[in-house]
Amino acid sequence: MPKISDERRAARRKQILEAAWTRFQKQGLHATTMDDIIRGAGLSAGAVYSYFPSKEDLILAAVTDSLGGIRDLVGPTLEARPLPAPDVLVTQIMAAVASFTAREGYDLRRIALLGWSEAQRNDRLRETMKGFYLPFRARLEAAAGQWQADGLVHPQASAADVAKTILAMVLGFVVQSALLGDVEPADISRGLAGLGPGSDRAR
Amino acid sequence: MPKISDERRAARRKQILEAAWTRFQKQGLHATTMDDIIRGAGLSAGAVYSYFPSKEDLILAAVTDSLGGIRDLVGPTLEARPLPAPDVLVTQIMAAVASFTAREGYDLRRIALLGWSEAQRNDRLRETMKGFYLPFRARLEAAAGQWQADGLVHPQASAADVAKTILAMVLGFVVQSALLGDVEPADISRGLAGLGPGSDRAR
Amino acid sequence: MPKISDERRAARRKQILEAAWTRFQKQGLHATTMDDIIRGAGLSAGAVYSYFPSKEDLILAAVTDSLGGIRDLVGPTLEARPLPAPDVLVTQIMAAVASFTAREGYDLRRIALLGWSEAQRNDRLRETMKGFYLPFRARLEAAAGQWQADGLVHPQASAADVAKTILAMVLGFVVQSALLGDVEPADISRGLAGLGPGSDRAR
Amino acid sequence: MPKISDERRAARRKQILEAAWTRFQKQGLHATTMDDIIRGAGLSAGAVYSYFPSKEDLILAAVTDSLGGIRDLVGPTLEARPLPAPDVLVTQIMAAVASFTAREGYDLRRIALLGWSEAQRNDRLRETMKGFYLPFRARLEAAAGQWQADGLVHPQASAADVAKTILAMVLGFVVQSALLGDVEPADISRGLAGLGPGSDRAR
């Protein structure tokens, strides 16, 4: 029987998480101090620690939360029927990811890079990420199967390989966009279309 | 005698850089202490600092070095004439990157993630990376032009878009491979081929 | 209704004190947090603080309480008439102290060590202890006088010295027992008896 | 090949240990902060931590050191031949312990209480103490055997019991002296003598 309502708790949690992301993104995961986050959230150290028992937990929660946000945003794209053609779907997914940048102090692409990097040395985080990317890739594989039925993908191709390729493209878009900043989802879509054979015996 | 001294210096430098990467990779950039590196290199603090005036410089040098290694490895692939078809070239590039893992304590993919992450908050590092990836992409663009001439890429496609797409695929392969560990260059190559139209009535 | 309320208060007080001792003993005075005690007592922070205004007060109360318990237990031994011989009395006192260990989570010997240590830096606590040990020693001195009258102690001996010696033996039994764990009251009793001269030409 | 000589290292170590004891004794083990000790030693945090990797290690070292000091002081007493009578030996041991108070800011009796208390919750410390008190008691037992041969102790008494009793007396002297402050070694010696039979029919 908490003195504080569940909504209030959830709101506080979100408040902390947002303060965390704002700083994480600006300074990186390790260069951000708990004090930065604490001040950013306008709370006391004890309060923040009552929600997240350690910095590592806060990082994990922040990443998990972000991943959940992506899932919510990208999920519908994969659900749409009829299923868009591969290049369209890829564009939609990348556009959904890019749209996340909208929120002030929250660039999902930069955040993704931080999370991937951290996952290299944090087992819990790596498992969390696997738990996100593997199912996501499985859904891409299902889509690939559908495309084969629709004649949009070679019937003898491996749906698994197609899924890996699309995932690579999406992840690579994030990296390239974060590092070089001059890439739009449509660029990739057009580039992919262009990679189909270029002569008239072709497509 | 300056000659020998220079060789010594270069050897020492390499020794430090290798000790750095070994640790960086295992523990991440920030969790690795100068002391780890100093001990790993078997030198004294003063010695290491005489080669690299700060940890940031060491990180920058390490990344620059790695990037140079990739350039040396991947460059020939882009130079080959006749130019391999897109899916072949992509496979070769990714295979070259993956081969870098051979060295003990040196997984280029993991290292790449660390560097990208750090580049988010380190301007010098970001510029260094731009100075590497942008020219690399320019060479891919040149290749795309060649493919168009060879009829392997749509004549109306933008070579720039194709280059961005291929770069995305390569970078995404690195991410996916580091995070999920179950991706081979050939998978992407096949997936890319499969993404061409599935029947002759095409798309 | 104040009657019931008073009983309740006393019960609560005892409940808190027992929770405190249980933890104090396991973790020491300082490593035990108020939160440990609060949770151990199954109460709220506010509730505990309404009984004891500070941790120091709680410690003082706990020690005072324990000391009172010893007094109740050991007192009758000193009251018994006819007065037992010195070695018998010492054994009885030590046995009474040792018997306090019976209660789960409550080893009087360990508690004594904690209290003595804390008394080094807490004046109130030291005074409380003096207020206990000094009268206790005075009663031992009275007993020594009786023993002299009974011919069990040298007539020219100082009753005060005998009291100090017996107190030392009892306190030392507690320390030795807590630290080494292989001492029984009877051991000391026999050892004391053995320390008398070994032959009739005596010393 | 250290830059600093072994003597210098040992001196620094001692300097830290003395600063530690001075504070420990005044404020107790836990109320003393590392910063107190660091400032007391006139060093930097890093320097102190390079000698003692944690507060716990420092505490353990301080106690171990103290115990060693006692051993050096009390040892000769037990070695003396001919062996003094029990009450004389007890006095000598207690006098040796009390003499340790001489050093400014270093009262062995208070320190002993702190150590015993801490040993309740620190296994390494407890083992260290056992490693000190058990052999000490064994030497007392050997002395008791000698006394029996000399007719100063009952021939049928257990030397082990006599050793336990003497150890109790010494430890109890320390406690009583630290808590009440009005006990001298000679008091205990006389008290012990007085506890022998008081009439000519003896015991």
Added chain:
DNA sequence: GATGAATGAGTCTTCATTCAT
């Protein structure tokens, strides 16, 4: 009265960097 969320000063400890030897 009771609750338990919140406070924030205070702890231990680390680590990039320097500089006397």
Added chain:
DNA sequence: AATGAATGAAGACTCATTCAT
């Protein structure tokens, strides 16, 4: 030139206590 001991400013986290509800 080389060494490695020393520095000391942070940093993560704790916990006795309070007070709004």
